[in-house]
């Protein structure tokens with residue numbers, strides 16, 4: 176009887192807890208992070224309790240579980256088309272892309288609860304879409320050691336997903352199902368602001384949080400200017416009111432921060448860099464792993480609520496700037512696709528660090544770096560925040576993507592790219608890239624042997640197109656994505672990630688003793704070819720002595736050589 180009474184009492188307590196929606200983080204005094212099961216149960220209950228909260232499934236992941244998204248809307252309306260019609264400003268918040276960095280996961284639970292309970296005011300023109308956890312496989316793989324030196328929580332997830340991929344490098348290649356699901360959700364939301372919550376390591380300093388903002392020049396145009404002059408300063412101001420001194424993400428390696436650092440350049444493989452391809456203002460919040468978990472979660476909460484306030488006040492301006500940028504991009508004839516830092520100008524930031532020095536290592540006896548928390552300093556630091564285009568391409572009117580490249584087509588479809596089908600087999604004169612050279616990483620990177628330093632020749636060729644191949648016009652919202660994923664020299668293009676490797680290998684060849692006779696006949700009949708061979712011989716002494724190389728030269732310049740070898744298989748309509 177007594178036991179039964181105790182059981183009832185426990186149930187009552189449990190439901191009381193559920194009613195006020197205290198989180199694991201709060202109950203533990205800021206020492207623990209929620210588990211995956213607790214997280215999803217919490218949002219289910221929040222959804223049931225409050226009309227302003229809606230949890231939905233958003234597609235598959237590499238685990239058994241679906242990707243979830245939790246929406247918050249003041250008027251309890253959850254129709255995205257209606258949000259667009261009412262000009263609601265959409266903030267998309269991503270958590271747990273690196274589950275070893277769980278601050279955003281716990282902070283978002285409190286944020287959405289407080290919004291639902293009216294403890295923080297979400298302006299009527301703002302709606303929220305929050306990914307409770309993106310990397311579910313990593314969150315399930317819970318432990319206490321993978322983040323060496325991180326100051327809490329007691330347990331947390333692992334960086335790699337169920338395929339051991341770092342999902343924050345997956346947005347162009349999209350190897351993980353959850354990346355495909357998030358990209359698809361992203362495209363239907365077309366968020367105005369994207370926030371990706373992280374925890375960083377590196378140098379020790381006083382700042383609890385740093386903020387990685389999309390590099391202004393890369394974002395470009397009116398958005399780059401608005402970001403630098405308005406939006407980012409507003410975030411810094413809002414955070415300052417709550418006693419958080421923000422500085423840009425401390426992107427220093429191999430030296431201490433007082434020597435200054437380069438603005439981080441997030442290419443489109445990163446979630447925030449990908450978001451920038453769709454003209455979304457993107458931010459990565461980075462709390463510092465040496466600060467206690469409690470402080471970090473509170474900072475992440477404050478940062479997200481700051482964005483909500485700014486979005487409420489400046490929503491119309493933010494949306495207008497995006498619309499102007501989207502329209503301007505369509506009209507741009509020269510499109511930058513690669514960037515390098517421009518050290519000719521810089522900014523100065525007020526950095527609150529700790530003095531550093533070297534002392535003998537207890538392990539090796541060799542000098543080791545240390546930061547002295549007893550010696551804080553405030554210094555003016557040089558911040559190289561400018562980049563310039565290192566490579567520009569002329570915008571084509573359209574790309575032709577042959578249907579056979581299914582993995583490419585699939586990814587374009589996930590991106591909601593508008594495509595038309597070629598109606599019947601045809602021959603068309605189109606712009607063609609010939610791959611003239613490239614380098615390949617000797618070790619795999621995120622499951623791929625990345626190509627870089629890609630060189631191309633561009634020419635017009637008659638190309639066979641078949642019924643069902645795709646015509647992809649650049650006159651669409653995915654224009655910037657298309658250019659950066661389909662131009663073979665772009666650093667994060669499908670070509671770089673190895674999607675077109677099959678063209679790099681010749682399929683047919685010749686028997687040299689037979690082709691000797693045929694080659695001689697060709698030279699006899701084609702004076703221009705003979706001339707070309709002679710020129711090559713006089714230009715290259717080694718070639719002039721190499722019989723095989725000369726035979727190969729004749730073959731490669733003959734109709735026998737297959738045209739698709741080294742020919743990039745996506746064509747351009749200029």
Ligand SMILES: [Zn+2]
Pocket residue numbers: 273276373374
């Ligand atoms: Zn991270």
